[in-house]
Amino acid sequence: MRSFGSDNHAGAHPKILASLQQANVDHAPAYGTDDWSARAEKAFQTLFGTKAESFFVFNGTAANVLALRACLKPYETVLCAEVSHLNVDECGAPEFFTGAKLQPLPHDQGLLSIETLKAALIRRGDQHFSQARAVSLTQPTEYGTCYSLAQIREICVWAKREGLFVHIDGARLANAVVSLKTTFQEMLTEAGADVVSFGGTKNGLVFGEAVVFLNPKLAEGFKYVRKQSAQLPSKTRFVAAQFLAYLEGDLWREIAEHALAQARELREGLTGLDGVEITRPTESNAVFAKLPQPWIKRLREHYFFYVWDEKTFECRLMTSWDTRPDDIRGLIRHIKELCV
Template sequence: MKRTFASDNYSGVHPDIFAALQRANQGHTPSYGADEYTARATALFREHFTPDTEVFFAYNGTGANVIGLSAITRSFEAIICSDLAHINVDESTAPEKFLGCKLVTIPTEDGKIYPQDVAHRIQRVGDQHHPQARVISISQSTEYGTVYSVEEIKALAAVARQYDLYLHMDGSRLANAAVSLGKSFREFTVDAGVDVLSFGGTKNGLMFGEAVLFFHPGLAKHFPYIRKQSMQLHSKMRFIGAQFEALLSGDLWKQSAGHANAMARLLEQELRSIPGVTITRPVQANGIFATLPPAIIPALQEEIYFYVWNEKTSEIRLMCSFDTEEEDVRHFSASVRRLIGATASRI
């Protein structure tokens, strides 16, 4: 199947990850995380973050977000997030069903939320008639492909501390953000005040598997039971551990994310040179948002599939992956240029 710009979930498994799965597929090993692969992957996470980081593996991103939030909320509480947050837009009603919490959303123009907007939504503290704010949840990188700076995260963490809240980070594209910032994982997570992190693997070359990280003792006290109850405990966990071991033991995570980010910048450069195309959001990670002439979108999607983000404005989303090639970028931009030209010639 030809490569597309629809999502970094469309890509296959990185060959190095596939090789790690094959190596793990030998013989018998204890189940439910009591295996050497899980132990080594956990140790690597602690090297990248802190020695006392609590590490738990899960199947998928929605599951990682929901069970991570479940450990730090109660059903009468509220989670403050962007109106574009994955937990609000793309996880159906899983957060509401399994958490029972109210999602309090903040409209955003750049995918980010800011301290003053968060503080404004912390209302009626102690009022039994009103949901009590408990968590600030942010995405890194955001759903618009923008990246929070270390200072922006620290500012949100300060609000969380002021009001006795937790700061949760949805890191489905955390590696892309790390490359964009030129920072270690630790610098913009635990050192910046993040309490709980969903660390994404699937969008960076894994077949399946995410991790939930807790940075403070006590937060994960009941988490093993929460994970099991939520059906996110993988019996053959070595196959998640082996993938994360391959991803984190060297710089594979950085190579893959760096390549995807570089392809996004190249695609941005190509599209900016085409009359009739407007880049609508800053390109900081591996996503590009642009508006195209509406008339060319169906034909273009037939050639190289992508998603329309906003049908009213003809804004599209293009995602680059670890396996995106320059040829894909050149072909897409040439198709855009050709279709715009053909449309103009008929006017």
């Protein structure tokens, strides 16, 4: 069965699989001291600037949690959107591994406003209240929306003035870069972000994410934090090789452009259909739409997708690197049949 459930449901891109085979030749030093890892470090510096330092971990939760651990003391807190993956879908891992607290805030389509962030500092200096030390922005958000370059820059400037670090949850970061027609360096490094959770698994890799420090001071001692947290791969070259294939030659751009194009085709095909209500902007590879409840079970006989809101039957339809035009046409055809 084909799936619109998540880009996690897609398999690995053929070029990524080929990179694993290429790395599986002869012997190589372990724990990130191999040539593949050194080349991957340079590839990240090409994207983010020469001061960037990157560390591989196994999954996105680890990337988020350990990136924040580098920023926080146990009595401090992270300002984040109520709907953020960090707050909703990481099983308390941020609190467990950092000892710090999340402070979830109201949002608009997943986006935090500068006004909301400013209001969250009202108890600054109060010894009874966890003290804000970091802001976590998801780019793109859980609703598929993107912070503009101006919004990111404004938040980073404010955060720096207030002594806060800025963390970017970038599980789908490449999609935002393509959608906004920008670069990683312009969007984040030049804006003043401090650390990025850089996604691979949702973008065609078999597994693996990277913690990319744009603020070198935060990277001090991080190799020990990663090891202590059981996130240091022994055969690191097999993670590094995937990222090399993903970053070199702009495979990341090809994958993101395809997923975005398919999402826009899907949105266009659903727009105006009786019984279908598009609920959110399509700024990345996610389309949100309300569907009549009786349709959902019948549609799921052909394509899997998630019901995002069980009360309103708002559904999330995700595209990926391997979403085919036939998948889009097929889903739209089945929905049109239910419209009759």
